[in-house]
Amino acid sequence: MMPSLSFTYWSALVVAGALALYFGGRQVGNASGVARLRDMSATGALGYSLLVVTLYQGIALYFGPGATFFKWAVHGVVGFGIAGYLFQQLGRHVGTRATKKLFRSMPVTAALGILLILAYALIAIFADFIAPYGQAEIFKDANLLPGGDPGMGGSPDHLLGTDQIGRDILSRLIYGAQNTVGIAFVTTLLAFFIGISLGFLAATIGGVLDQVLSRIVDMLMSIPQLIFALLLMTIATAWFGSEKGMVTLFMILIIAVLDSTRVFRLSRAVGMNIVVMDFFEAAKLRGEKLSYLIFSEIAPNAFAPLLAEFGLRFCFVFLTIASLSFLGIGIQPPLADWGTMVRDLSQFIAYAPFPVVGPLTASLPLMAAGAIALLTVAVNFVVDWMLHRASGLKE
Amino acid sequence: MSATEPLVKISNLEIDGIADETRTRIINNVSLELNRGEVMGLIGESGAGKSTLGLAAMGFTRDGCEIVGGNIMFDGIDLVTATPDVKRQLLGKRIAYVAQSAAASFNPAHKIINQHAEAPLCHGVSSRTEAEADAIDLYERLRLPNPDEIGFRYPHQVSGGQLQRAMTAMAMSCRPDLIIFDEPTTALDVTTQIEVLVAIREIVEQFQTAAIYITHDLAVVAQMADRVKVLLRGDEVEEADTRTMLDAPREDYTKSLWAVRSFQRPQKPLAKKGAVPVISLRNVTAAYGSNDPVVRDVSFDIHEGRTVAVVGESGSGKSTTARCITGLLPPMTGEIAFQNQVLPADYRKRSVHQLRQVQMIYQMADTALNPRKRIGEIIGRPVEFYLGLKGAEKRRRVEELLELIEMDPKEYINRLPSELSGGQKQRIGIARALAAEPKFIICDEVTSALDQLVAEGILKLLTRLQEEMKLSYMLITHDLSTVRAIADEVVVMKDGLIVEAGPKDEMFTPPHHAYTDLLLSSVPEMNPDWLDELLAQRGAENLGDAAVSKM
Numbered sequence: 015m016m017p018s019l020s021f022t023y024w025s026a027l028v029v030a031g032a033l034a035l036y037f038g039g040r041q042v043g044n045a046s047g048v049a050r051l052r053d054m055s056a057t058g059a060l061g062y063s064l065l066v067v068t069l070y071q072g073i074a075l076y077f078g079p080g081a082t083f084f085k086w087a088v089h090g091v092v093g094f095g096i097a098g099y100l101f102q103q104l105g106r107h108v109g110t111r112a113t114k115k116l117f118r119s120m121p122v123t124a125a126l127g128i129l130l131i132l133a134y135a136l137i138a139i140f141a142d143f144i145a146p147y148g149q150a151e152i153f154k155d156a157n158l159l160p161g162g163d164p165g166m167g168g169s170p171d172h173l174l175g176t177d178q179i180g181r182d183i184l185s186r187l188i189y190g191a192q193n194t195v196g197i198a199f200v201t202t203l204l205a206f207f208i209g210i211s212l213g214f215l216a217a218t219i220g221g222v223l224d225q226v227l228s229r230i231v232d233m234l235m236s237i238p239q240l241i242f243a244l245l246l247m248t249i250a251t252a253w254f255g256s257e258k259g260m261v262t263l264f265m266i267l268i269i270a271v272l273d274s275t276r277v278f279r280l281s282r283a284v285g286m287n288i289v290v291m292d293f294f295e296a297a298k299l300r301g302e303k304l305s306y307l308i309f310s311e312i313a314p315n316a317f318a319p320l321l322a323e324f325g326l327r328f329c330f331v332f333l334t335i336a337s338l339s340f341l342g343i344g345i346q347p348p349l350a351d352w353g354t355m356v357r358d359l360s361q362f363i364a365y366a367p368f369p370v371v372g373p374l375t376a377s378l379p380l381m382a383a384g385a386i387a388l389l390t391v392a393v394n395f396v397v398d399w400m401l402h403r404a405s406g407l408k409e
Numbered sequence: 410m411s412a413t414e415p416l417v418k419i420s421n422l423e424i425d426g427i428a429d430e431t432r433t434r435i436i437n438n439v440s441l442e443l444n445r446g447e448v449m450g451l452i453g454e455s456g457a458g459k460s461t462l463g464l465a466a467m468g469f470t471r472d473g474c475e476i477v478g479g480n481i482m483f484d485g486i487d488l489v490t491a492t493p494d495v496k497r498q499l500l501g502k503r504i505a506y507v508a509q510s511a512a513a514s515f516n517p518a519h520k521i522i523n524q525h526a527e528a529p530l531c532h533g534v535s536s537r538t539e540a541e542a543d544a545i546d547l548y549e550r551l552r553l554p555n556p557d558e559i560g561f562r563y564p565h566q567v568s569g570g571q572l573q574r575a576m577t578a579m580a581m582s583c584r585p586d587l588i589i590f591d592e593p594t595t596a597l598d599v600t601t602q603i604e605v606l607v608a609i610r611e612i613v614e615q616f617q618t619a620a621i622y623i624t625h626d627l628a629v630v631a632q633m634a635d636r637v638k639v640l641l642r643g644d645e646v647e648e649a650d651t652r653t654m655l656d657a658p659r660e661d662y663t664k665s666l667w668a669v670r671s672f673q674r675p676q677k678p679l680a681k682k683g684a685v686p687v688i689s690l691r692n693v694t695a696a697y698g699s700n701d702p703v704v705r706d707v708s709f710d711i712h713e714g715r716t717v718a719v720v721g722e723s724g725s726g727k728s729t730t731a732r733c734i735t736g737l738l739p740p741m742t743g744e745i746a747f748q749n750q751v752l753p754a755d756y757r758k759r760s761v762h763q764l765r766q767v768q769m770i771y772q773m774a775d776t777a778l779n780p781r782k783r784i785g786e787i788i789g790r791p792v793e794f795y796l797g798l799k800g801a802e803k804r805r806r807v808e809e810l811l812e813l814i815e816m817d818p819k820e821y822i823n824r825l826p827s828e829l830s831g832g833q834k835q836r837i838g839i840a841r842a843l844a845a846e847p848k849f850i851i852c853d854e855v856t857s858a859l860d861q862l863v864a865e866g867i868l869k870l871l872t873r874l875q876e877e878m879k880l881s882y883m884l885i886t887h888d889l890s891t892v893r894a895i896a897d898e899v900v901v902m903k904d905g906l907i908v909e910a911g912p913k914d915e916m917f918t919p920p921h922h923a924y925t926d927l928l929l930s931s932v933p934e935m936n937p938d939w940l941d942e943l944l945a946q947r948g949a950e951n952l953g954d955a956a957v958s959k960m
Contacts (some may be wrong), residue, residue, distance in 0.1 A: 053492055187694045296841070299735055299756055300794055314781035406889040 031063030098126025127395030149189035150348035156180035186350035198332040204270035209277025217285025325397035355382035423478035428868035433724035450634030515564035522560030525886035570601030628933035638696035718896035726905040772854035774834035832863035
């Protein structure tokens, strides 16, 4: 049995290891001529030492008692890593030549990101077929724990348990994908449509129009986004009523407009760089119309940075919707939504320290939160990779 | 270490470049020996590996490059296997590097002299006050104006040629044994170039420094180098001392390089009196914003089938004149007429027919072609836009145009610009201009970014097209050999004014206007004694920008 280390021992071990590696490595390297050991910097030695000691600590924690969440996290990371690797291997051997090449140049993280996004998309699209129950269906057994084991307070009918009023959490998670992700996607598309068209217009025409648009955008950006969104939601519902569906529509429009300010800034900046190129001047001198200039000359060249921004923006919109729902003015019940689920089940997190059923109880709000986190991470993996490609950085 | 041993000895060097899953050989089995105090010129087209070889002499490779074979001995130290510590001791102190663009290589946030003192301080060669005093001494030797004061300016407050000399001074700061000059004058005007050349040559001689001088300009290398090595796609073609190389090159490739400058089209007779010029500028004065005019009272005519070369240094207003003709910059006063019809000043007010008659070919083919469009689309768009051709007819016309510029339609029509070489891109730029079927084309420094062999091909193509289609060209250039090759008339501009104008043959025979004379005399010739003769004849104070400022 490996005992896990206290913080004092841990840090002492790291420093000792680093020193040993740095000075010892020099001696060994000089004697044997291994360049990597000989030329190792002090910071490099510290890094290696930290890595080894932390790895030991992790293994000790994993095989020791308790630390349930840590074990789950390890399972998650390892499992997703394997899934990403398998998916990457699949992509490398199946498909056309172009996709094979794409997968060869792609890191495992990006492959995992793509796999997860595909999975989320499939779940969202086929939610009606996948979900075992309806999202608003109420069962008599409320507060069932996840795991499906009757001895632990679960039920085989409800694998992930039920919430306080007896709705099946698995079904609500699946429908939540449809509602939350779907609405976030529509909102982001709208934000990009507004932001890109105005941004390119400002870049192409310039002058007064550019000034007016840019200052309006500055004004909108100067107000904290979440508070501004709350304010606008209140005004909108007060003026136009809060019928079902209307609130969601307001939310989409408001978040889209507020988020389009960031898109505007980016697309204007990217557009400015393209507008000064000679090929743009050639097209202008040819007498081309504004629409051709924007869609045929600027847009294809701005595609890569804007696509990367789309991924990031999508995450932010998604989080904004979740926080609005968490505050109670986003997606309205009985529609399932991850933000609302986190809010409704949040008090269960306090049960985590209790033995045996504690972690299971605490996992109730964490499942919806995890769904949000996982998608955010997946999108960012893909975005990082695309940015890397677009910037032309090579190893 | 005996004095007879060479300072640098590179033997059987092989360097690979790794990009996008493929390995390509950049340097293939090249050997090089350089003695103390000797200057070696490296010559070749772009992609010949001359910069890579130059950097390898410092034991350095760019990202994505890897030394796979051979060794590099610098004064008995093998730089391939040397530790980073050893290399750090050498670089900056015993080996220095002067980059092509001094403006991009200086840190804009620090004063020049502070950057100069960095290397001596870092290597413990001298104290700060000593380093500064030495810097001022070097500035004086390099004939920089106000040597006591110039180092305390920021890089943007100093002109390009002066900055290049300041950079040479910086490389000298630790009195290195070896300096690598990587195309130090390529981006400069001729009159500025000559000053930098004189300065570099003197200082290298004074301190007995060995140097590797990388350039694609043969006439420059003839002045600078003791020995010349010619490279072609990573292979060594031949090496000899400069005079032997110039007088009796052995290899065919070297001979073809030497012959480039001989291309010359005879001047056409002047247009008949009373003939209607294709384009005429009448007293054009133009300015950016509310600043002082950059073009002042400029008038000249361009006749059918003729080439008018507009010559001048950067900032002389030649490109601004072109912007006035295209309508991008409406002139303050004066007008531009096409076949005696006055064109609207702003391009947005011109009709499609008027826009079509004036086309432009750009200097940088990289930025002149939309990188996301295929060649077929790039050429096809003006065909469709101006002639209204669609579908198969459009494609046929695009294929005709590609054949016209001597490129195989089947092979190139579906390529992206990034899949073409520099010269091919420039040809596509020409095809795009021709697609509009214009009467008049502005060629803005079309050959200055190209290698000499490729540039010659472009000039021949332009000449042939002019014969076939009765085109008129306005040729903007600072390279007088281009003017000599294809121009009929020459307009010399300085500070926005026309200094001299007339038929080519007259311009190249004395007597000249003083400025034209200076421009002509500053163009390096293939004669290795040219710079010495010029210095003896005029003195160092009457060359280049120093002479311009006296006018």
